[in-house]
Structure formats: C-alpha cells, structure tokens
Amino acid sequence: MRRRVAIIGAGMTLFRRRMLETGKELSFEAAKMALDAAGLTLKDIESVVEGSAPDAFDGVHMKGEYLIDGSGGIGKPYQRVYVGGGTGVFTPVAGWWNVASGLYDTCLCVAEEKMSPLHPHPQYAFWSIFDQILERPLGTTLLWIFSLEMRRYMHKYGIKEEEIAEVAVKNKGNAVDHPCAQLGAKITVDDVMRSEPICSPVKRLDVSPPSDGAAAVILASEKVAKKLTDQPVWLDGVGWTLDSTHWTNRDLAYPEYVEKAAKMAYKMAGIKNPRKEIDIAEPYDPFDYKELHHLEGLQLAGKGEAPKLAIEGVSQRDGDMPVCPSGGLLGVGNPIAAAGMMKVCECFWQLRGEAGKRQVKKDAHTAVAQAWGDLMQVGTVTVMRS
Amino acid sequence: MSQKITSYPGHEITPEDLKASKYLEIIQKVEPKYSWAAGVAISRFLNELKEGRLIGRKCDQCERILVPPRMYCERCYRPTDSWVYVKDTGTVNTYSISHVGTDARRLKSPLLVAVVEIDEASPGMGILHTLSEVEPSRVTIGMKVQAVWKPAEERQGAITDIRYFKPFEGV
Numbered sequence: 001m002r003r004r005v006a007i008i009g010a011g012m013t014l015f016r017r018r019m020l021e022t023g024k025e026l027s028f029e030a031a032k033m034a035l036d037a038a039g040l041t042l043k044d045i046e047s048v049v050e051g052s053a054p055d056a057f058d059g060v061h062m063k064g065e066y067l068i069d070g071s072g073g074i075g076k077p078y079q080r081v082y083v084g085g086g087t088g089v090f091t092p093v094a095g096w097w098n099v100a101s102g103l104y105d106t107c108l109c110v111a112e113e114k115m116s117p118l119h120p121h122p123q124y125a126f127w128s129i130f131d132q133i134l135e136r137p138l139g140t141t142l143l144w145i146f147s148l149e150m151r152r153y154m155h156k157y158g159i160k161e162e163e164i165a166e167v168a169v170k171n172k173g174n175a176v177d178h179p180c181a182q183l184g185a186k187i188t189v190d191d192v193m194r195s196e197p198i199c200s201p202v203k204r205l206d207v208s209p210p211s212d213g214a215a216a217v218i219l220a221s222e223k224v225a226k227k228l229t230d231q232p233v234w235l236d237g238v239g240w241t242l243d244s245t246h247w248t249n250r251d252l253a254y255p256e257y258v259e260k261a262a263k264m265a266y267k268m269a270g271i272k273n274p275r276k277e278i279d280i281a282e283p284y285d286p287f288d289y290k291e292l293h294h295l296e297g298l299q300l301a302g303k304g305e306a307p308k309l310a311i312e313g314v315s316q317r318d319g320d321m322p323v324c325p326s327g328g329l330l331g332v333g334n335p336i337a338a339a340g341m342m343k344v345c346e347c348f349w350q351l352r353g354e355a356g357k358r359q360v361k362k363d364a365h366t367a368v369a370q371a372w373g374d375l376m377q378v379g380t381v382t383v384m385r386s
Numbered sequence: 387m388s389q390k391i392t393s394y395p396g397h398e399i400t401p402e403d404l405k406a407s408k409y410l411e412i413i414q415k416v417e418p419k420y421s422w423a424a425g426v427a428i429s430r431f432l433n434e435l436k437e438g439r440l441i442g443r444k445c446d447q448c449e450r451i452l453v454p455p456r457m458y459c460e461r462c463y464r465p466t467d468s469w470v471y472v473k474d475t476g477t478v479n480t481y482s483i484s485h486v487g488t489d490a491r492r493l494k495s496p497l498l499v500a501v502v503e504i505d506e507a508s509p510g511m512g513i514l515h516t517l518s519e520v521e522p523s524r525v526t527i528g529m530k531v532q533a534v535w536k537p538a539e540e541r542q543g544a545i546t547d548i549r550y551f552k553p554f555e556g557v
Contacts, residue, residue: 014396029395147482356389
C-alpha cells in the first residue's frame with residue numbers, strides 16, 4: 001500500500017545571525033534552489049509542507065499562513081508543521097505522508113527560521129516554553145535545561161567535559177568547508193574549555209548560535225522520481241515520537257523518545273543493525289553533548305559510549321561513520337527548523353556524491369538525519385538511501 | 387550545498403550594518419497579558435504550597451505518586467485516585483550554575499538551579515528549583531536537600547513560596 005518516496009532536489013540559503021531577507025524571501029530562495037536542482041517549476045508541485053518553529057521568534061502569529069506565498073503553497077494543499085527543534089526533520093516526514101499515501105506525486109518541503117527579530121535576544125522566546133505556573137516564576141532560560149541534562153549525562157556515565165568538547169571541535173571544523181556556514185572554525189578542545197561559562201557545565205563554544213536561514217527538499221513518488229533523475233535518494237524510513245512536558249520526571253541521561261523514533265524509522269527501512277548499516281549520521285547538535293546523546297538514542301553507540309566515536313576518529317569526516325559532516329548546528333548555524341532540514345539536505349548531497357570538499361571518504365549508501373526539540377521530549381528521524 | 391551549485395542566496399546584516407543604520411528597522415513592542423487558570427491538580431498543589439506543604443497524586447494502577455500532581459495518569463491514561471502529602475526534602479538529580487538570565491543577559495551573581503527528586507514521591511519525580519546556602523563547588527548529584535519556605539504571611543500559593551532548597555540538615 002505504502003509507496004516509495006524519493007528526494008530529488010535540495011536547496012538552502014546562507015545561515016547568518018541576522019539576514020536582510022524576510023522569512024518569506026528565505027523560504028522562496030531555498031525552495032527555488034531545490035526546484036531548480038530537481039528540474040521542476042512550482043507548476044509541477046502538487047502539495048507543500050512548511051516547517052517553522054515558535055511564532056514568538058518573529059512575533060508573527062499564524063506563521064504558516066504568513067509564509068505561504070514564499071513557500072509556494074498558494075492554492076495548493078498546504079500545511080505548516082511544528083514540533084519545536086524537531087521541526088526541520090519533521091517537515092520531510094510530513095511531506096512523506098503526502099507522497100507515500102498516494103495522495104500526491106510531488107511535494108515541496110520548506111523549513112525556515114528568522115530568530116533575529118526578537119530583542120534583546122532570541123533566547124527570550126524560550127522562556128515561554130516552560131510551564132507558566134511552576135517553572136517560569138523561577139526565571140527560566142532554555143540553557144538551564146541543557147546544562148542540567150548535560151550534567152546528568154556526564155554523571156551517569158563518567159564523561160568529562162573535554163571529551164564532549166571534541167564534538168564542537170569536529171563540527172565547527174567540518175563547517176569550514178560549508179559555503180553557507182555561520183561559525184566554521186578550526187578550534188581546539190582547550191579553546192572550548194576556556195570559553196566563557198554560560199550555564200555550567202555549558203560554555204560558550206559548547207553551544208550553537210541563533211541564526212536566520214531556510215532549507216528545502218523536493219519529494220517525489222518512485223514513478224515520477226525515476227523519470228526526473230537517475231540519482232534519486234530514497235526516503236526509506238521515517239519516525240517520530242514525543243514524550244510529555246514533565247521533563248523533571250524523566251531520565252535526563254538517555255533520550256528514550258529518540259530511540260523510539262529511530263526504531264520506527266529503522267523498521268520501516270529494514271535496518272536491523274544500525275551501527276553496521278548506516279554510513280553517515282546527521283544527529284541534532286544544538287549543543288555538543290546533544291550529538292552524543294542522540295547518537296546513543298539512534299542506536300549508533302552504546303549508552304555512555306558515544307564520546308569515543310569522535311576521539312577515536314570513527315565520526316570524523318574520513319572515519320568509518322562520519323557524524324555531522326556538514327558541520328552541524330554548531331558550525332553551520334541553528335535557524336531552528338531550517339537547521340534540521342539542512343541535515344536532510346546534507347545527507348542528500350553526500351549520498352549523491354555532490355558534497356564537494358565535505359564529501360565523506362567512505363563509499364556511503366545509507367544516511368540518517370535526526371532532530372530533537374521542546375522540553376527534552378521530541379525525536380524526529382529520517383533514513384535515506386542512494 | 388551541492389558542488390553543482392556555485393552561489394547561494396541571502397544577504398547578511400552585520401553588527402556594523404546595524405550600527406551604521408544601513409537597513410531600515412521596524413520596531414514594535416508586543417505586550418500581551420495572560421491570566422491562567424492553574425487547573426484542578428495544580429490549584430490544590432499551589433494552595434498546599436501556601437500552607438508550607440508539598441502534595442502529589444497517586445495512581446492506583448501503576449502505583450506511582452506523581453509530583454507535580456495531575457488528575458490523570460499519562461501512562462495508564464486513567465484518572466488518578468488520591469491526594470498524598472510528600473516530604474519537602476529531596477535529592478539533587480542534576481544541577482547547573484547559571485550565569486545568564488531569561489533574556490540571555492549576564493547575571494550579577496550566578497544562580498544555582500537543580501532538578502530535585504522529592505522524597506516520598508515515586509523515584510525520578512523531580513521538580514525544577516534553585517539551590518542556596520551552599521557553595522556551587524560543594525553541590526553534588528545525590529546530595530540531600532530541604533525546602534526553605536517563605537514565612538507563612540508572605541506565601542501566595544506560588545512555586546516561589548519555596549525560596550530555594552538548601553543542604554539537608556536533619557537526620
């Protein structure tokens with residue numbers, strides 16, 4: 001019953017702290033690039049999915065409706081999806097429903113974020129994701145929840161800050177080769193350790209920046225994809241699950257919701273041994289420890305064992321299982337929804353051998369992209385194959 | 387970015403551009419004000435805070451004591467059964483030393499924040515709060531702590547009726 005779905009084009013804008021373009025303009029630029037790459041025009045597109053994270057960043061309510069003309073959705077079956085930071089990978093998941101279900105043969109998936117409008121700092125929007133009665137009166141910031149989780153993760157498995165810093169070094173280094181990157185840099189573990197403490201154990205260089213940007217992919221049914229390209233990238237598995245907002249009642253050392261989402265996607269894609277079968281991973285890395293946390297949830301490392309991957313070279317771009325060869329959120333930037341979609345775009349380009357300077361050394365056929373969000377509660381996963 | 391694509395769209399506004407007022411800015415202040423009903427479960431919880439007590443709800447099916455309390459058990463997906471008072475002491479599950487406030491500005495003095503697992507609630511049932519009367523370097527995961535309450539006449543039925551948690555001094 002379910003139809004096979006392919007990604008046939010991808011596009012993205014620059015990721016920067018502040019862009020001149022509006023969210024509509026960013027959406028248009030990324031979508032147009034993806035259409036051009038697929039050799040299509042908007043007339044060929046049957047449905048459109050837009051992903052964008054909290055309305056509070058832009059101060060624009062009904063953001064999906066606001067963005068519709070830039071996203072190419074006018075007069076078409078159109079939906080805006082939102083699961084916090086998980087939105088970027090959830091957007092092609094929702095696109096997959098459109099095509100796999102047989103409803104449509106082509107679907108344009110666009111993810112955009114403008115974080116810069118909110119003053120004095122985009123972080124302020126995150127205050128309002130906490131419980132308004134029991135948590136906000138304490139003066140919450142999103143950085144608390146990450147530093148609390150990072151500390152718990154380190155404590156449970158005896159992991160050192162220096163080991164976690166290796167992820168920031170790897171990802172920011174990888175981003176040097178990404179033409180859209182905001183924060184590509186060659187840094188050392190020492191640089192991370194000596195950077196300003198923000199919310200201990202989280203330091204300045206453990207964190208991705210706020211950004212503006214957009215990214216897009218075109219999905220097509222097997223029949224249409226085979227007509228248009230001899231290099232389709234198959235979206236063979238999708239998964240998503242959410243936990244409750246009672247994050248202080250949860251095991252903060254292990255993201256069970258990511259495990260569930262990953263297992264759903266792997267089952268669909270027929271993957272039995274993820275660590276052996278997956279060639280490239282793009283897990284969500286808004287903080288360096290989050291990449292490790294998510295690699296464990298994705299079953300690509302044992303619990304507490306993910307730090308070894310970067311240290312031993314496995315997750316480096318020339319390693320056996322490159323992780324965030326794009327440069328990730330830590331290096332390319334973190335326009336929330338667009339950042340997750342950037343990971344899907346990276347998998348697409350890597351699997352087609354088009355990643356240029358970022359191309360991984362190994363012969364890669366299977367990739368996984370994952371995003372995470374809200375109050376430590378969202379896991380979204382896609383598995384792609386060339 | 388695909389190597390087939392040689393230029394990529396977008397125009398950055400740099401901090402220098404902002405300073406030089408190179409681009410127009412449209413500034414609006416949005417100040418919505420909300421009045422939330424606290425709900426069935428949390429209203430009782432807040433009223434108990436006013437009395438200097440912590441309370442949870444018990445689910446007879448999974449036998450968990452839920453803190454913060456809820457009128458339904460999200461796991462069993464059935465109504466919870468009874469109110470259960472729990473202690474105002476607990477264990478630090480994790481903690482952080484925050485140097486920034488809600489809007490990401492630096493705080494004058496760092497704030498200790500923690501997830502505190504409440505004694506007599508089910509294992510893992512924590513709440514978010516702050517720690518004080520302790521040097522940050524002395525805080526450890528697993529440390530026993532107790533609530534420090536505002537004086538009765540200052541309590542308003544809010545989570546801040548507990549000023550903070552401090553190291554447990556009892557036996």
